[in-house]
Amino acid sequence: MPMSNHTPLEDMSAGRGQGGGGPPQNCLKVYIQRDYSEGTMVKFQTRFPSELGDRLDRQSFEYTINQLNNYFAEAERASCSTYCEGCLACLTGYLIYICTETHYEKCLRKIAKFVSEQNDRVYRPRGLLLTDPTTRGLRLIEISVLDRPAS
């Protein structure tokens, strides 16, 4: 029942991968949009935004996005184990979801961890902040330029 649905997000919103308070407002934000060319699975565009040209090199940006894309692909991959999980849940009348976490939710945890690690290692030292796409409805990746005001 929905009782289990909230857990990973709840945990994430507590940590948010940013350590305190979420991304600041009133600063320049760069958005990386979704790439729908292969269907509705979560995938982000890897085109390098020119606004970040003086802060970030293309390789580390592409590494982050590709890595995120890989994590989401792993979460949404229609593998044998996900099918087994789905069938098992169905056989128990979906009551199993009360006590277990889905594969997708486990992957979201990994993603939150990855985002916070990237923030600490790459983005924050350069005055940038990556926001976990889960908190933006998986619509986009938000990169805040902390010391530049919104135009």
Next chain:
Amino acid sequence: MPRITRKWELFPGRNRFCCDGRVMMAPETGVFYVTVCLIAGTSGLFFAFDCPFLAENITPAIPVIGGLLFIFVMSALFRTSFSDPGVIPRATPEEAAYIEKQIEVPNNGNSPTYRPPPRTKEVLVRGQPVKLKYCFTCKIFRPPRASHCSLCDNCVERFDHHCPWVGNCVGRRNYRYFYAFIVSLAFLCVFIFACAVTHLIMLTRDNKPFLEAVRLSPGSVVVGVVCFFSVWSILGLAGFHTYLATSNQTTNEDIKGSFTSKRGQESFNPYSQRNICGNCFYVLCGPAPPSLIDRRGVVTPEYRAEQERVSEDCIVTDKTYGTVKIVQPQSNGVAVPISGSDDTGSTNNLVSNHQRQQQQPHSSPHVEPMNGNVVNNSSQIVSNEVPLASLNLAPIDIDEIEPLPAPGIRQTGCTVLSTAGLESPGLPPVATVMTPLSASRLRLLQDTTMIESALDLDSLEEASIGRGSQAGLIKLGAI
């Protein structure tokens, strides 16, 4: 200790929440309780009247099977009703401003009229062009397959339909539960019906009159009648959703005919896994997407401030959109019968057909000349779908009527609304045709037909605005 505020309390949609945000339902839940009572009541009668006799005379497996089926049905129903159907969170103020800036097109001086910015953008999904519509409420470009449910006031991912019977939207996250519910309910219904009939037949075995059997087991008769009348629609629905699952379509897409080839344009379902089993497995047992709205999350001061800014922005921008709409329904200058105007040909066709079904006895003479006035080829599409229209009005998808100029579309909306809203047969149809679009009437239509997938308020408005600026349509291939 101060009370914790959770995010569901500030949720911008119209949903109802119970159990501190664990349960999420549509704002109207009356019909849901009817469903629960009907299923529980019928099953209760079955367990009380039929089960003891059948367990004794046939096999004790019957109550066990019935019980298991009943538990499964209720569990699937509650999951469908109480879980998040896949609501897409609304844009943050910054994101909304960013999108607003992106779609702003500089007005070139030589165009005499102001063109509102385009509200659709096109992406390629597996080589198939898909139009993403801007949602005025959520301030986002809806992802492919998403649609805005006007009853719950949310954009829902892979929106199927809003089902009042389960008291929730059916979308990406709860479609599998919904399907399990429908199919298991069909089994339960057939099972109970068969058992009740068997019970009655066995009671009349020893040349006893049928009335004697009814007197002995009145519950079986009630159960049998209820099951007999409901089993047909349930079986039909189960079959329909099985077809949808095998082709990986949604009810919304099926009604709109999104993937049917039209006007010589080849079209296919870009989301399909290309084989029946793959589709079924993917839809019903595939990876379970997470809820994105974090309803149980704790509200931080920053979050609250952001939500307040969103609602402020809403008021301001609504005003600007209001002025953008320069499409005036009355501008044609056509007097009362609009039979002369070409651009309403499709509308008339559809409306008159629809009215003929509604008011068979007094089919008004006004209707005939309108019907003859089929001009542009978009009317072809609409009239092809008229048989469906008699069912639920749904195929009147304004998006599909492409060649029409904006005023025509505006009127399409109006006409459809007025005819469906006012069902009084005494009124001459022409008088109702010119009724201007009103949100309350649209709501009325949706409440009466309970189908809002194709006719939601947003898409209607977008159609009229978006079409006005078709020239400026952004062509954005993904990447």
